[in-house]
Amino acid sequence: MASSSKPEKIYDVFLSFRGADVRKTFLGHLYKALDQNGIYTFRDSEELRKGDHISTTLMKAIEESCIAVIIFSEDYASSWWCLEEVARIMECKEQKKLTVLPVFYDVDPREVRGGRESYRRALAKHESTFGKDSEEVKRWKKALFDVGNLSGWHLNDG
Template sequence: MAASSDVKRNYHVFLSFRGTDVRHGFLSHLYVALDQKGIYTFVDSEELRKGEEISPTLVRAIEESRIAIIVFSENYASSPWCLEELLKIMECKEQNNLMVFPVFYKVEPREVRGGRESYKRAMDNHESKFGKEKVKRWKKALS
């Protein structure tokens, strides 16, 4: 595994978010504000989201970023895609010193960490489809 100094950093910031919740409001304003400050930011497009596994393009973008901003919103945990992205972000945090900043958009941190309300419902729904082990990894990443 590459040391953090060996990792190629193409992006200043990688934005992780649930598109249906924030893409055309909060996220677009955040992106513009970062861009105006000269911060090179990766924001995925809907075309990259095919199937249930995150694409190699997104994996590479996460690996090549200095900072990840995770926008936790009401429906973030309902997306297996977002949760897989979160796992990759947390892996890069541990292995490549990726800096991670959470943003809580219309949810409380305790809801995300503690698996309350919409996050608990999402995890309960995922368990039947993806199994307990995968959901356990997602819960750990959320905490």
């Protein structure tokens, strides 16, 4: 029997988040609950090994996951790395049928998809760094718009 060219899924869940916002609060509880239920989850502080090339490891982990949970917090868009993750996640949603589950943690989906408030400010800052018409910023804006239109969970006040 011929082997499939389809890459094997290694992780059940990939968690995308802005560490400073949620690492010691919501994310810790979510990761613990997933782990206790036998759900193999990629979280950068647990899965990155010393000496690993971070970008390669993270992009591969996204591709090798069945589900991506994106925790959108107030400062998520201030990290160009988080924006790279969300862009790759949305590409994998289209190309590899990755299931994407957004969590809007003290932010409104309209802010994520429309570039309002902290997201607008963060994207304006990235535009000044990368250029208003840069391909990176265009990819990030499209990914945020697309994921902001997905049904997800809205969490406020913890």
